[in-house]
Amino acid sequence: MLDQNAFDMRKYISRNPQSVAVWIALFVLIVFGLLRYDNFGSAYNITSFLNYNAMFIAISVGMCFVILTGGIDLSVGSVAAFTSVVAAYLSPYGIEVAMPLAILSGVGFGLFNAVCIVFGRIPPFIATLATMLGAKGGSLVISGAQTIAVDWGSNFTHLGMEKAMGIVPWTIVLVGILIIGLWIVLEMTSLGRTILAVGGGEDASVMMGLKVNRAKIFAYALSGGCAGLAGVFLASGFGAGQPLEGVGWELSAIASVVVGGTLLTGGLGSIPATVAGALLLGLVFNILNFENGKGWISFSAYWQMVIRGAFLFAVILFQTRVMYRRPNVEFAK
């Protein structure tokens, strides 16, 4: 029994080759950046990069849980926008009030998704699409379609703008705790194992007597909560609740999860690889910015979307053609 629990590198690589590939790609890009650009390794670039990408890492790890169950959550971007407005309104009461309540409002949207999917039998893609619209409408209604300035007098903006012990930004500390916590949940608890089993085969899991509904509800509520946290980061880091933000975030999150080697059909994937996927996508743009700064090429902001799509395409090709040729792993449903 002890042997099975011990970490076996070879087994890990053969079980999930792409998550190894993503770490290698990340490493290569970092080395490339360090060699090519002077300020790439500067403390300023590293902290601002991580600070900005903390939002995307948060929603990506939540999305990872949903995708592991074989579902999808398209509402994360709008929910983050909604919770950023909630957090901005609550900012005068301080971070210790605003953050938990904003996250709770995100969990509320997640629970709504879960109820529609688990009890209403509505396909995840449609249910979360409706929530996406609803949350967007909701955030525009409560904010009057205006950005809501946060209270600079309270400690709310400390989260997004100050550093723990003067070194590490608070957002990164929080995201680090989130990653480790969710990693433990997925790999070491029965809930995490159930989530993987549900994605692997829902009918079989039901017949095994696993608590399938509980696992799915947890996954969607978690995704909503993670989107809520991202909304708090957004409000705190940019000093305002932004009802119009979050467009396309769900795509970034899905792309990060897919790049990290998680199977879209569920059942196989990992949290650290998802984080690596999110970092990799962010790094591509960081490097593009540096490259623009060098003056050799000039990419307008519009190229970002094209490149993001091309990147997703490349990864999908890689997944279908190279990695998962085993007949028992069908990439499509």
Next chain:
Amino acid sequence: MTTVTSEETMRTDYTSRLKDHGGLIALAIILVFNILVTPNFLHTQTLAVNISQVATIAIVAMGMTLVIATGGIDLSVGAVMALSGALAPLIFLSDFGQAYPVLGLIAALLFPLLAALVCGMFNGIIVSVLKVQPIIATLILFISGRGIAQVLTNGNLQTFSNPEFSYLGTGKILGFPFQGWLALAIACLLFWVVNRTIFGRYLLAIGGNERAARLAGGPVRGVKIGAYVICSVLSGLAGLIVVAINSASDAARNGNLMELDAIAAAVVGGALLQGGKAPIFGAILGAVIIQLVKYTLLANGVEDEVALIAKAAIILAAVYIQQARKE
């Protein structure tokens, strides 16, 4: 015994009929509500405005219905609209288009549709050959299609004055908008394709049971690619119409959130998300309902944001009723 049974069948017949015709009933309720509440609703101008706006939704929704019939989904329709809408003015405003107005106009109509066709091929091949989930496969163009349109136009709003091209969006036949007639003609053509051609039979067979269709020797790949191509070309056409209506092309806004309207219209019209059904005229009915809900809320002073929430509720309700019918 017999009376009980017949009564039961009558009751189930009644409820199933209610579910089958839920769309028509919803339409009737909205119409009655509007006639009673909305000022100037029974006015030919109101009708013309609504037709000109519903046509684009209906055209895209019909294409979406074909894709949904195969058990797929196409998220890229809005991006394809932006792309084709950006290409047309680029062509007839170019030096070539200015020098040869007629050729330029023809090119401005054909080339964007060709680009849309390529987009459809791309979606279809990823879905049917690489066997990627449709949501993810069409996500690629959903992200980058609009990006390409914005790169092409450098993010600028292109305004133009070209009466011949604008006829697509502002012309009138027998007093009704040209695009309304166009949508109707496309509906008749697609209805024939779905119900009277081999392509249509296989389309429904694939959605019903893809494995069985393949084992029966059906051209599964070709038919699936065909569905995505038709959907994309129709989206491209809708993009051209929107540009023609506005006499301006804005790559950032053209077709924005159209995928939601189209999916909602198809589902409200009776398309099953699992595939196997392609109610073409249902898609038009769905589009009319979506448009009328939008119009009703707007005409009665309800804000746009609340209309979003209403749309979300409609989608959820329609799919929920559909699921209940299936079980």
